[in-house]
Amino acid sequence: MTMADRQGLAQDTGVAAAAAPAALPRHIAIIMDGNGRWATQRGLPRVEGHRRGVEALRRTLKAARDIGIEIVTVYSFSSENWSRPPAEVSALMGLLKRFIRNDLAELHEANVRVRIAGDRTALDPDIRALLVEAEALTARNLGQTLIVAFNYGSRQEIAAAARALAEEVARGERTPESITPEAIEARLNTAGIPDPDLVIRTSGEMRLSNFLMWQAAYAELVFQPVLWPDYGREALEEALAEYGRRERRYGGLAAGR
Structure with missing residues (x-):
C-alpha cells in the first residue's frame, strides 16, 4: 500500500480529523491488557474476560485494516504467562485454538498474512500444528500482516x-567484530518486519512487560485506561490521534532547535 493509499484511507475513516494522514503508523503493536480485571469488576470468571478479549481483537484488527495499518503485532501470551493457574492457561489455549480455527479463513479472505513470534519448542504438538497451518495458509497474502506474539x-x-551469533563465532563463521545491530535483528522473531512505530498498552498500566524491547527502541508509546475487552475502533483512533501529535526524533533534535 502506498502512502497516498494510506492517506486516503485515513481520510475516509475519519482519522485525518485528529491526526495528520502522513503520520499514520505503518506498524502498531498492542499489549492487550485488562481481561481479568474486566471480568472481576463484573463478577465474572476470568476466562469470560479472555473470551471478550478475543472479540475485542476481532474488532480492532478489522478497524486497523479499514484505517490502513499495514502491520499489527499483538501480545497474546507471554513466556511468563505459564505461571498463571493451570485452569486459566488451559482456557487461554482453548481460546487460541478457537480463534485460529474460526478466524483464520476470514483473515485469509481479507488477504492478511499471519506470522507467529515466540518459542514453539515446548508447545503441545496440536498447538504447534495450528500455528504452522496459520502461517502456511496465509504466507502469500500481500495485505495486512498480523504478528501474533505467542x-x-x-x-x-x-x-x-x-x-546463535556466539555459536557462529565458535564455528569460525564470523568474527566478534561482525556482530552488529543488523546481525542481531536478522535473528529476532520479527526478522524482515519493520520496527513498530507505535506501541499501545491498555488498562492503564505503563510498562512493556518484556514485549518487543529491542524493536520498540524508538517507538511511540501510548497507554490507554480502557480495559482490553472494551477496546475497538474508537479507542484505536484515539491512540492514532495521539501518535499523530508526536514528533518522532530518533535521538535527534526537534525541528527548529
Whole structure:
C-alpha cells in the first residue's frame, strides 16, 4: 500500500480529523491488557474476560485494516504467562485454538498474512500444528500482516539471537567484530518486519512487560485506561490521534532547535 493509499484511507475513516494522514503508523503493536480485571469488576470468571478479549481483537484488527495499518503485532501470551493457574492457561489455549480455527479463513479472505513470534519448542504438538497451518495458509497474502506474539518474551528472544551469533563465532563463521545491530535483528522473531512505530498498552498500566524491547527502541508509546475487552475502533483512533501529535526524533533534535 502506498502512502497516498494510506492517506486516503485515513481520510475516509475519519482519522485525518485528529491526526495528520502522513503520520499514520505503518506498524502498531498492542499489549492487550485488562481481561481479568474486566471480568472481576463484573463478577465474572476470568476466562469470560479472555473470551471478550478475543472479540475485542476481532474488532480492532478489522478497524486497523479499514484505517490502513499495514502491520499489527499483538501480545497474546507471554513466556511468563505459564505461571498463571493451570485452569486459566488451559482456557487461554482453548481460546487460541478457537480463534485460529474460526478466524483464520476470514483473515485469509481479507488477504492478511499471519506470522507467529515466540518459542514453539515446548508447545503441545496440536498447538504447534495450528500455528504452522496459520502461517502456511496465509504466507502469500500481500495485505495486512498480523504478528501474533505467542509464548513470547523479548529477553528470551534477544538471548537466543545472541546465542546463535556466539555459536557462529565458535564455528569460525564470523568474527566478534561482525556482530552488529543488523546481525542481531536478522535473528529476532520479527526478522524482515519493520520496527513498530507505535506501541499501545491498555488498562492503564505503563510498562512493556518484556514485549518487543529491542524493536520498540524508538517507538511511540501510548497507554490507554480502557480495559482490553472494551477496546475497538474508537479507542484505536484515539491512540492514532495521539501518535499523530508526536514528533518522532530518533535521538535527534526537534525541528527548529
